[in-house]
Amino acid sequence: MFNTTKRAFALVLALVLVFSLAGCSKPVDDGSSYEYVYENRVETIYVDGDEDSDTAGDGTTTSSGGSTTTSSGDSTTKPANIINDNVDYTKYKGKTVKFAATINPANDESGPVVENFEKKYGITVEIVQSDQGNYANQLAGWIASGTSPDVARVNGDFPTCMGYLQSLDAAKLDYDEAIWNQQMFNLSTFGGSPYLCDTKNNIWAEIDIVIYSKSLLKRAGANTPEEYDAAGKWTWDAFYEICRKVKNIDPTTMAGGSLLSRENAIHAAGGGLIIYKDGKFVSGVNSRTQEAMIKYTEAWKEGIIGWESTEGMIEGTVGITTCHAWALKKTGFFNNTTYNTDDLGYYYQPRWDANSDYGSCGMVRGWGLVRGAAEPVAAGIFLREYLDVSNYDTSSTFISKDAETFFFRATSIDYSNWNPYIVYWDYQDGIAGTTFDEHMNVMSGDPNQVGPSMASIKSNMEKAAANINKFVELNTGLR
Secondary structure, three states: OOOOOOOEEEEEEEEOOOOOOOOOOOOOOOOOOOOOOOOEEEEEEEOOOOOOOOEOOOOOEEOOOOOEEOOOOOOOOOOOOEEEOOEEHHHHOOOEEEEEEOOOHHHOOOHHHHHHHHHHHOOEEEEEEOOHHHHHHHHHHHHHHOOOOOEEEEEOOOOHHHHOEEOHHHHOOOOOOOOEOHHHHHHOEEOOEEOOEOEOOOOOOOOEEEEEEHHHHHHHOOOOHHHHHHOOOOEHHHHHHHHHHHHOOOOOOOOEEEOOOHHHHHHOOOOOOEEEEOOEEEEOOOHHHHHHHHHHHHHHHHOOEEOOHHHHHHHOOEEEEEEEHHHHEOOOOOOOOOOOHHHEEEEOEEEOOOOOOEEOOOEOEEEEEEOOOOOHHHHHHHHHHHOOHHHOOHHHOEOOHHHHHHHHHHOOOOOOOOOOEOOOOOOOHHHHOOOHHHHHHHHHOOHHHHHHHHHHHHHHHHHHHHHHHHHHHHHOOOO
């Protein structure tokens, strides 16, 4: 697909990153930091002028805005071999798409989807086994050696991922198709082009929820989140009250409750550290950030929350916790445990107050094209099929029918207040020029120290945002 006689699609800077990413587990306050070493490399990405040009088959032409018309002027009917208005999929039969995956589809619910895709389109999917803890470093090495995979899954390392991604334009997706989650396009658009895609109700949809033990809440005499909400009182004060009551079952052994992370505690309450606004990364530190940190620190000092999260729930010491929606899947946190998942209840994260929306947050998870991808269009066809939830047997995906029902309820809400983690544990430390834990440790200390620390935290987040913007500009050709 790379042919120097074809026209250049874009001239991009390939950034070689050398760093380690923390796994998807609870954060640790060990003072560790990650160093990013990079050098500028010039790479030309070519688009095949015959198969991948702006002129699709069967008389269909594509404008720069992505709209299509046919030679007959009929824009409502397309031939059966057109996967979207931009692509004749039959031209890619026999191609191979290389997917840098941390989990082999053969071991999860996407296995049948990949198999059916290969049969349907005649396109082979090659899994390039990758290590979540060293993902970007591996991708940078493959890019540098000219052996780039085609597809990458970004799992919390946005915008660090901009060091190994190219824009999605080469995939020729129909950005306006109803299946796509427009929030992800909006979040990852730089220079007019998106870098990450995601679909509505994606089986891997990244959203934080609350899970709780029905039996422990009953023993504690605590109302459930649903009962609080019915009374218009499902707030963070109610969440901590449940934690307190569970703790009182046996103060010497019970943890009470937990939160997934400190980012979760801040972003779910409507505050933030680094946020993306109007095309720029900026400090999200505001009055809500401070209030959320104080509430969290007070609960921490009281001893009614900890880091145990689902681990504590499995051990029987945690009655309620915030958690990724992944907990609802058989491959999730309760996999390979003897925990009775029928005892679990699921609900939305609390509101800040009775007049607020449910708290909506989570890390950024999306899919994109790797720089140097040999088969970008075939990769786009694959992503469209792989991310379509209708291709999955969801009846065998979740830990219970109730879990399945709630997953699709929670991921169907139009969260206009979605507040994703841009800072996700240690992922951004190197490019931000700061160790975020250094500024977050106040949340495990004295509530009275939160206020005096805020000016310093805000200043450091402003500097971090400026460094992140420079990194993104360098890697998207905006500078």
